[in-house]
Amino acid sequence: MAKVKGAIVVNTERCKGCNLCVVACPAKVLSLSPDSNLKGYNFSYMSNADSCVGCAACAYVCPDACITVYKVKTNTD
Amino acid sequence: MTLNDIIDPKNLVYAKTKVMNDTPMHYCPGCSHSVVHKLIAEVIEELDIQDKTIGIAPVGCAVFGYKYIDIDWQQAAHGRAPSLATAVKRLLPDRYVFTYQGDGDLAAIGTAETIHTCNRGENIAIFFINNGIYGMTGGQMAPTTLNGMKSTTSPSGRTVPLSGHPLDMTKLLAQLDGTCYVTRQSVHNIANIRKTKKAIKKALENSMLDKGTSVVEIVSTCSAGWNMTPADSNNWMEQNMIPAYPLGDMKDI
Numbered sequence: 001m002a003k004v005k006g007a008i009v010v011n012t013e014r015c016k017g018c019n020l021c022v023v024a025c026p027a028k029v030l031s032l033s034p035d036s037n038l039k040g041y042n043f044s045y046m047s048n049a050d051s052c053v054g055c056a057a058c059a060y061v062c063p064d065a066c067i068t069v070y071k072v073k074t075n076t077d
Numbered sequence: 078m079t080l081n082d083i084i085d086p087k088n089l090v091y092a093k094t095k096v097m098n099d100t101p102m103h104y105c106p107g108c109s110h111s112v113v114h115k116l117i118a119e120v121i122e123e124l125d126i127q128d129k130t131i132g133i134a135p136v137g138c139a140v141f142g143y144k145y146i147d148i149d150w151q152q153a154a155h156g157r158a159p160s161l162a163t164a165v166k167r168l169l170p171d172r173y174v175f176t177y178q179g180d181g182d183l184a185a186i187g188t189a190e191t192i193h194t195c196n197r198g199e200n201i202a203i204f205f206i207n208n209g210i211y212g213m214t215g216g217q218m219a220p221t222t223l224n225g226m227k228s229t230t231s232p233s234g235r236t237v238p239l240s241g242h243p244l245d246m247t248k249l250l251a252q253l254d255g256t257c258y259v260t261r262q263s264v265h266n267i268a269n270i271r272k273t274k275k276a277i278k279k280a281l282e283n284s285m286l287d288k289g290t291s292v293v294e295i296v297s298t299c300s301a302g303w304n305m306t307p308a309d310s311n312n313w314m315e316q317n318m319i320p321a322y323p324l325g326d327m328k329d330i
Contacts, residue, residue: 006090007083014099018107018307024267041106049080056091060267063111064102065093072088074078 006054011066017041021058027051094122098147107307109297112264116274130173133158137179138213156187159194162201175202180221181211184246198255198289202280208299216302220244247294251327257289259328263296265311
């Protein structure tokens with residue numbers, strides 16, 4: 001069965017930890033990191049990477065355009 | 078399949094547009110300004126008009142817009158962006174000219190310039206960010222502040238006997254013969270972000286069709302000025318701002 005797998009890359013130094021991507025993610029993939037970047041913001045990261053389907057909802061709502069989204073279709077289960 | 082297999086340029090779905098440069102934006106976390114900047118940059122890339130677009134930066138938080146979107150810019154005195162845009166468009170009619178203004182700029186000090194520019198039907202696009210307060214100067218009451226809304230200069234909430242009614246500039250501009258496209262959008266969720274992007278695209282395209290002025294109001298948040306988290310600001314906006322400033326096209330000819 002074809003399955004869609006996604007992944008995101010967050011520009012952690014550009015991220016301001018506004019949390020809007022965490023709220024917008026329908027698959028609850030994202031969380032704010034306990035670590036902070038050089039500006040002191042807790043940046044967003046994939047805490048549940050297996051659930052990501054690459055819908056790019058996080059990237060559309062990201063005010064600072066920090067998120068790059070990748071998506072691939074796999075034929076394995 | 079590992080993450081490194083997925084993260085490959087051939088699987089790319091979404092990335093930051095190149096029209097927006099890498100300068101970190103000074104806006105507060107979760108600010109609607111950043112979302113709108115991103116959408117304008119994406120539209121400019123889609124239309125392939127990066128070298129033919131001139132933006133007019135306002136006074137307010139968005140004054141530094143010229144640092145983030147990689148196009149030609151001018152910066153106008155407070156409220157005078159539509160007048161400067163008029164001059165730029167008349168001198169260089171082959172350029173896409175837009176102003177980017179907040180509510181303190183467009184609906185307060187620039188009311189006369191805005192109304193007369195729209196009434197003359199200048200072929201420009203006006204992007205109007207309405208967050209109901211003066212964000213940059215510390216959250217003071219603006220003409221667009223809602224009745225009962227608290228701000229630093231109306232700590233108990235705005236009242237009609239003292240401050241009058243909120244000014245619905247976009248509705249007013251839709252009545253003028255010079256405008257061709259007047260719409261109100263928001264950027265608080267994905268569906269509305271997509272609609273706003275379409276509206277921005279249409280407004281920029283209209284500026285080349287000799288039809289008149291296009292006005293896109295974007296109802297926005299100011300989480301720092303409203304003293305809320307970005308997510309709470311979006312919810313508050315949906316519950317309070319949007320009923321007072323209903324979304325949708327008011328004029329499209």
